[in-house]
Amino acid sequence: xxxxxxxxxxxxxxxxLVVLFLVLPVLSTLATTFGDPKGVFAPYATFxxxxxRMTVLWRTMEVAxxxxxxxxxxxxxxxxxxxxxxxxxxxxxxxxxxxxLLTGVVVRSFAWLVILGKNGILNNFLIxxxxxxxxxxxxxxxxxxxxAMIYLFVPLMILTLVGVLEGIPQDLTDAAASLGAxxxxxxxxxxxxxxxxxxxxxxxxxxxxxFTSYATPQLLGGERQxxxxxxxxxxxxxxxxxxxxxxxxxxxxxxTLTTVLFMSKLARKLxxxxx
Amino acid sequence: MQNKTHPLLIAFAVLVFFFLxxxxxxIIGSALSETSYLxxxxxxxxxxxxxxxxxxxxxxxxxxxxxxxxxGGTALSMLxxxxxxxxxxxxxxxxxxxxxxxxxxxxxxxEIVLGFSLMKSLATGLGLPITLSLLxxxxxxxxxxxVRVVGASLNNFDFSIEEAAVSLGCTRAKAFFTVVLPNIxxxxxxxxxxxxxxxxxxxxxxxxxxxxxxxTLPIQLLAHMEQFFDPTIASVSVLLMLVTVAVMxxxxxTLGLTFLTK
Amino acid sequence: xxxSLTLDNVSAHYGSTQVLEDLSLHVAEGExxxxxxxxxxxxxxxxxxxxxxxxxxxxxxxxGDRDLTRLPAHARNIGLVFQTYALFPHxxxxxxxxxxxxxxxxxxxxxxxRADEMIARVGLDALADRHPxxxxxxxxxxxxxxxxxxxxxxxxxxxEPLSNLDAKLRVDMRVEIRRLQQANGTTAVYVTHDQEEAxxxxxxxxxxxxxxxxxxxxxxxxxxxxxxAFVADFVGFENMIPMxxxxxxxxxxxxxxxxxxxxxxxxxxxxVPGRDFILAARPEGLLVAPEGxxxxxxxxxxxxxxxxxxxxxxxxxxxxxVMANGPLSAPFDAGAAVTLVPQPDQCCLLPVEA
Numbered sequence: 001x002x003x004x005x006x007x008x009x010x011x012x013x014x015x016x017l018v019v020l021f022l023v024l025p026v027l028s029t030l031a032t033t034f035g036d037p038k039g040v041f042a043p044y045a046t047f048x049x050x051x052x053r054m055t056v057l058w059r060t061m062e063v064a065x066x067x068x069x070x071x072x073x074x075x076x077x078x079x080x081x082x083x084x085x086x087x088x089x090x091x092x093x094x095x096x097x098x099x100x101l102l103t104g105v106v107v108r109s110f111a112w113l114v115i116l117g118k119n120g121i122l123n124n125f126l127i128x129x130x131x132x133x134x135x136x137x138x139x140x141x142x143x144x145x146x147x148a149m150i151y152l153f154v155p156l157m158i159l160t161l162v163g164v165l166e167g168i169p170q171d172l173t174d175a176a177a178s179l180g181a182x183x184x185x186x187x188x189x190x191x192x193x194x195x196x197x198x199x200x201x202x203x204x205x206x207x208x209x210x211f212t213s214y215a216t217p218q219l220l221g222g223e224r225q226x227x228x229x230x231x232x233x234x235x236x237x238x239x240x241x242x243x244x245x246x247x248x249x250x251x252x253x254x255x256t257l258t259t260v261l262f263m264s265k266l267a268r269k270l271x272x273x274x275x
Numbered sequence: 276m277q278n279k280t281h282p283l284l285i286a287f288a289v290l291v292f293f294f295l296x297x298x299x300x301x302i303i304g305s306a307l308s309e310t311s312y313l314x315x316x317x318x319x320x321x322x323x324x325x326x327x328x329x330x331x332x333x334x335x336x337x338x339x340x341x342x343x344x345x346x347g348g349t350a351l352s353m354l355x356x357x358x359x360x361x362x363x364x365x366x367x368x369x370x371x372x373x374x375x376x377x378x379x380x381x382x383x384x385x386e387i388v389l390g391f392s393l394m395k396s397l398a399t400g401l402g403l404p405i406t407l408s409l410l411x412x413x414x415x416x417x418x419x420x421x422v423r424v425v426g427a428s429l430n431n432f433d434f435s436i437e438e439a440a441v442s443l444g445c446t447r448a449k450a451f452f453t454v455v456l457p458n459i460x461x462x463x464x465x466x467x468x469x470x471x472x473x474x475x476x477x478x479x480x481x482x483x484x485x486x487x488x489x490x491t492l493p494i495q496l497l498a499h500m501e502q503f504f505d506p507t508i509a510s511v512s513v514l515l516m517l518v519t520v521a522v523m524x525x526x527x528x529t530l531g532l533t534f535l536t537k
Numbered sequence: 538x539x540x541s542l543t544l545d546n547v548s549a550h551y552g553s554t555q556v557l558e559d560l561s562l563h564v565a566e567g568e569x570x571x572x573x574x575x576x577x578x579x580x581x582x583x584x585x586x587x588x589x590x591x592x593x594x595x596x597x598x599x600x601g602d603r604d605l606t607r608l609p610a611h612a613r614n615i616g617l618v619f620q621t622y623a624l625f626p627h628x629x630x631x632x633x634x635x636x637x638x639x640x641x642x643x644x645x646x647x648x649x650x651r652a653d654e655m656i657a658r659v660g661l662d663a664l665a666d667r668h669p670x671x672x673x674x675x676x677x678x679x680x681x682x683x684x685x686x687x688x689x690x691x692x693x694x695x696x697e698p699l700s701n702l703d704a705k706l707r708v709d710m711r712v713e714i715r716r717l718q719q720a721n722g723t724t725a726v727y728v729t730h731d732q733e734e735a736x737x738x739x740x741x742x743x744x745x746x747x748x749x750x751x752x753x754x755x756x757x758x759x760x761x762x763x764x765x766a767f768v769a770d771f772v773g774f775e776n777m778i779p780m781x782x783x784x785x786x787x788x789x790x791x792x793x794x795x796x797x798x799x800x801x802x803x804x805x806x807x808x809v810p811g812r813d814f815i816l817a818a819r820p821e822g823l824l825v826a827p828e829g830x831x832x833x834x835x836x837x838x839x840x841x842x843x844x845x846x847x848x849x850x851x852x853x854x855x856x857x858x859v860m861a862n863g864p865l866s867a868p869f870d871a872g873a874a875v876t877l878v879p880q881p882d883q884c885c886l887l888p889v890e891a
Contacts, residue, residue, distance in 0.1 A: 006447075011374060013416065016358035018377050021411050025392035026384055032395075056287065065477035074291055084280045091532070093292065095523065098532050100295050102519045106478030106493045107512040110500060111298030113306060114509070121301060121315050132315035155295060173588055174622035177610035179637035179688060186611075189636075193627045198436035212385035215478040215497065229387045236391055249388040252454050256385055270626070 030253070032246040041245040050217045054229075057251065060228040063142065063209040067149040071206045072199060074150070075157025082158065083165040094162065101155040112148040113139065116220070145221040152216060154204040160205065164198030165191070193270075200267040208256045228252055299516065306509035313506055321438035324510040332510060335497050340409075341492040345474040347454060348413030349467055350399035351423070357423030357463065361455070363422070364429035367415075378422040381415050389415070394483035405489040412480045424530075428462025461529040468529075472522045476515075539722045540585065540601030540691045547596030548583055549748075550866035557748045558581045560596070568726040569718055571735035573771075574745035580728045582748075583727060584694050587726065589613050600692055611640070611820075616685030616723075620697040622677045624669040630680050631665040656680075657685040658717075675706045679713075686717060693725040701732065707853040711738050732772065736760065744768050765886050766815055774817040776859040778834070779889070782812050792816075794834065796855020801832045810888040818859075820849055822883035825863030825875050833878040836861070838869050842860040851875060855881060 036042040047053050082093045094130050100108060116138040123135040124162050168191060176186040214229035221227060224232070228248060236245035301315045309319030328334050356378070363375050381389065392411065397408045432455065440450040456463075481491045490498075492511070500508055526532055542564040549557040557631040566568045584593045587598055589610030591608075598605045605613055620703050622635050631652050631655045638648035656665050659679040669677055678698065683692060695714065699707045711729035729735050735742045736756035744767075745752040750766045752759060763769035766777060780800075783884065784791040789801040789862075790809050795818075797862050802809065826833065836859070847862040850869065861877045863869060 003368040007362045008368040010358040010362035010366075011370060013355035014378060014422065017355060017411075017415060017418065018380055020378055021393065021397070021415050022389060024383065025396035026388060027391040028396055030389065077284060078288045078291045079283055080522065081280055084452060091453075093288075093760070094532055096292050096296060098523060098535055099516075099519060100299060100521055101535075102301065102472050103516055104493055105478055106476070106496050107299070107302065107515050110496070110508060110512060111302050113500065114301055114315065117313075117504075119312070119314075151294070151298065154291065158291075158534045166536070168397065169623065171619050171621050171623035172625060174484060174588070174610070175619060175625075176619040176636070177590070177682075178588055178615060179684065180611050180614065181636070181639035182611050182640075185640060186823075190625060190627075195743065200384065208385070210480075212387055214482065214494070216385050219500065229385075229479070232387055235482070236394070242395065245391060247297060249391055252385045252388055257383070257812065260383065 012190045017263045024138055026253070029246045030250050032243055033250050036243060043243050044250075046244070047251065051057065051168050053248075056226050056228060056231045059142065060211055062144055063149060063217075063227060064207050066146050066208045067153060067189050067210040068203050070146075070150050071153045071157045072203055075148045075161050075202065076195075076199070078154070079161030079165055082162050083216050094159070097158045097162075100151075101159065105152065105213075105215045106219075108152055109148050111215045112144065112220055114153065116144050116147075139220060140222040140224045142221070142225055145217050145225055145227070148216050148220045149213065151209045152213075153209060157194060157202045158207075160202040161195070161198060162196050162201075167198075168194050197267045197271040200270070204260055207259055211259075212252055301367040301507050302512045303516070306427065306513045308506055313504055314510060324506040325514075326533055327507045328511055328514070331507065333490075334492070334498075337490050337492045337495040340489060341475055344409055344472045344491060346414050348410055348474050349417050349470040351410065352417045352421045352470060353425075353467060356418055356466075357425055360422045360426040360429055361445050361451070364426060364432070365434060373424075375422075378491060379419045381417075382419045386416070386477075387482075390480035390483035392482065396485070399485060401476050405484060405486045408484045409481065409489070409491070413474045413477065416477060417474050420470040421466050423471050424466030425459060425462045427534075428459040428530075432458055451494075465526050465530040465534065468522050468525045472519065475518065539724060540603075541566050542692055542724055542726065543567075543595045543597075543599045544583070544587070545599070547583075547586060547593045547598065549579075549586055549591060550594050555591070555748060557586070560748070560750060562743065562750065562753070564724055564726060566724055567719075567722040568740045568832055569715070569727060569738065571727040571739040571742045572589060572745055573728055573729060573730055573732060573735040573742050575817040578745040580730075580745050580813045581696060583640060583697055583745075584629045584726060584728050586725060587692075588615055588617055595652040606651045606834040612704045614690050614692075616688060616690035616693040616697045617697045618678075618681050618685050618693070620700055622669070622679055622681040622701075624680055624684075626669055626880070627664050628769070628803055629668055630661060630672070633669065633680055634687050641688070650689060651687055652683075655683040657740075658686075659683045659713075675710065676701050678702060678706075678710055682714065682717065686721070688702065691724065695725070695727045695729075697729055698727075700729075700731070703810040707734065714738065744771055762885060763817070763887070766817065766890060769815075769885065769887055774819060774822075774885070775781075776816075776818045776823060776861075777857045777887075778816040778818075778854075778859065779814055780814055782809060782814075782874055794854075794856040798835050798855045800879075802879075802886075807879075807884075810886055811873075815889060816879060816884060818884040818885050820860040821847065821862045823852075823859065823861035823878050824880055825850055825852070825861050825869060826878050830874050830876060831878045833876040834859075836877050838871055838873045838875055 034040050048158045082090060085093055118137060120136050122138065126132045127135065134137060172190055173186050176190045182191060212229055214233060217227040217230045221230065232245050232248040232252070235241045235248060287421045305321050306314045306324055307314045308314050308317035309321045359378060362370055364478065393408060393412050397403045398412060399407065437450050437454050440454040441447065445453065476493060478493045481494050485491060485494050496508060496511060523532065526534065544562040547557060547560045548555065560583065572583055574580050577668060582591065586593050589608060589680060591604065593606065625636065628636065631649060632657055634647040635652035638651060653665060656662060659682055661676060664672065664676060669680065672680065698714070699710050711734055727735070727738060739756060741753060741755055742759055743750045744759065745751065746767055752764045759768065760772055763772055763774065770777065778794055780792040780794050782790055783793045783799065786801060789803045791799055791801050794801045804821055827882055834854050836854045840850040841848050841850050847865060848868055849860060849862050852859050852861050859877065869875060
């Protein structure tokens with residue numbers, strides 16, 4: 001048997017799985033959106049002309065962007081401390097970041113239900129301190145969704161950036177210092193530019209993850225704070241509007257793929273290291 | 276260390292970790308409360324709510340489904356993912372580069388879109404039974420983990436060892452099982468366990484594929500939360516956290532948790 | 538701009554392990570001193586202390602009349618060449634070289650001019666706009682050198698700068714380094730584990746072991762007159778034969794070795810350092826001669842190997858196995874009984890350490 005044949009036989013099952021059960025079904029979903037008798041782009045016209053749909057899209061964008069920005073800032077600062085921490089502390093901190101990451105989305109979102117609820121911990125605490133007299137309704141607001149999303153994605157950001165920061169050789173920062181760069185200058189001129197590709201990768205993960213999330217907006221946003229994920233589910237499984245649901249799916253695919261492609265191009269441009 | 280980290284930054288990081296772990300501690304606390312509603316700090320201590328999980332048949336059933344789905348889906352995915360990862364690492368010339376990207380498509384395509392599309396094509400279109408659709412969906416969902424993590428191990432593997440085995444009279448297949456496999460064992464175990472936990476926690480794909488009589492634990496949890504707000508959910512969450520702890524222990528033993536920072 | 542570097546009683550610790558013990562070192566103006574030793578001997582630690590990446594637990598470090606000891610690394614103005622080159626991968630060759638000038642607040646035009654000038658001096662004019670990833674090892678090394686030189690530091694330090702290059706390039710580069718260092722008259726510290734490299738390039742070499750300097754001298758003295766057994770072993774005195782003075786016989790000293798054999802060492806040619814001493818010799822320092830032809834060590838020959846300029850024998854003596862050379866003109870056969878005659882100019886007698 002030739003090496004080429006053997007190689008192809010080995011990759012065939014996995015490739016078939018992806019092609020048959022991912023590529024074709026997703027393409028069929030996208031195709032659905034162009035088969036409307038009212039016109040090829042009719043479902044999209046409906047989508048982009050509907051005030052409600054656009055509100056959902058923009059809300060989702062807004063939540064994803066805010067989540068990404070906060071996660072990057074929080075994650076970078078924390079990753080810095082983790083990367084610099086001495087051996088044992090560093091391992092403990094990594095464990096502390098991995099634990100929530102590997103705990104399910106439902107469990108982690110549920111925690112915020114307990115914290116932010118009418119009789120939740122935060123309300124009880126605020127009443128106890130006397131800051132408020134009546135419980136605030138914090139659930140089912142954009143704020144509650146964003147807080148839970150940040151909670152969801154900060155560990156991912158920390159772990160990504162710890163890897164990035166530790167990938168910057170100590171020799172480089174030593175070299176910068178020996179050439180007269182102050183710690184601030186070293187950070188600005190060496191560490192930051194070298195971390196940019198990692199920051200972009202992390203941002204893409206967080207943005208696409210929060211843009212397409214389902215469980216968190218479902219639990220903490222509810223009907224009032226419908227996002228693309230929950231909206232897709234509602235269209236598909238509650239109103240059985242499959243064309244509408246497919247259109248939402250198409251918009252989600254386009255937004256995530258564009259983000260991934262654009263950002264990875266940007267990362268390559270900002271990262272001349274690879275030459 | 277020569278570059279001291281600024282104390283304010285350290286204080287900030289401490290706050291962040293408090294933010295990350297605090298909510299999980301709250302869940303553990305409220306799972307132990309004697310009250311029939313969720314509260315923290317717990318009032319009284321009881322394991323009653325843990326017993327309660329097993330008294331609710333929906334939890335018993337979905338727990339079994341989720342566990343079998345995670346094991347079955349991951350096993351299926353490994354069965355086809357390991358050969359692919361091996362071919363990608365071993366036959367760099369024969370296999371086009373882009374094929375490696377095909378196996379990460381399940382991460383690239385929004386999960387919820389994948390779930391919806393699978394529901395349309397498999398469950399409704401082909402009339403596949405729910406369990407089978409779920410199995411396919413989960414196998415697909417975890418394929419990137421299988422190929423990537425095993426692939427990382429294979430990239431560190433020196434294939435001349437395999438050639439040495441063949442030169443000593445092993446058949447190709449025997450060389451794979453006796454020389455390659457034992458050397459990438461750590462990657463396979465770690466990949467399996469990461470895939471397992473991903474499958475176990477999945478919502479976005481499963482939500483479309485579950486149906487009458489067949490559901491998974493996270494979906495059941497979501498449904499339960501919308502109706503009840505008692506410590507049972509918290510205690511199921513605690514059980515799931517225990518699974519996470521076990522998963523972390525295994526990953527630490529195999530590839531080390533720092534693997535996850537790469 | 539030439540200054541001297543002085544380390545006074547410097548100690549350093551990693552956690553609770555002491556890695557440098559009371560080390561003192563003076564590098565004169567314009568001098569190049571190598572710190573030579575195997576890994577873990579403290580040579581890199583010494584360099585990192587001077588660079589300011591580590592803090593000494595005791596002692597002072599001065600550059601000319603400037604006390605560096607508590608100065609942060611970025612304020613020390615020392616040119617450093619790293620083993621890994623440590624080039625900034627995100628910057629072009631020109632920007633790498635200009636990095637130090639930028640930190641000194643120099644305008645872009647002026648720093649580019651100076652960087653280009655230095656890049657030309659190391660022969661990389663055509664590559665100024667490339668990124669380090671697109672350079673060969675030797676070219677990266679030159680960029681690292683240019684980057685350290687362009688800031689015109691009063692002190693240059695090299696940390697195993699050539700260990701990642703192939704043999705031919707290593708020789709070329711060390712000549713280049715020596716040339717540039719001498720042309721600028723810059724004081725320099727050069728860390729290496731390669732004896733040939735250290736000896737070829739340095740004014741003086743400090744051989745280090747376990748955080749201490751075992752001997753600091755010119756390469757010539759180190760090579761022919763090691764001061765102690767450690768240095769002797771390091772510079773290739775393979776044979777170490779413990780001896781004891783048993784009698785003074787006129788103008789000779791009679792010494793006995795293990796196993797009871799004795800040998801007369803004429804005064805004047807051999808300087809016996811004490812009652813107990815070690816006869817240290819390279820194989821060429823012990824001449825294989827017919828039995829009894831001259832005073833020496835009785836031996837029985839074992840395996841013979843051909844070295845091109847001589848035969849080398851593995852010899853059994855009462856004091857153990859030694860390596861000795863014999864002339865090409867008169868080969869001996871295995872099993873022959875011979876005398877190993879110490880050659881005064883290629884042997885040395887070392888004190889036994891306490």
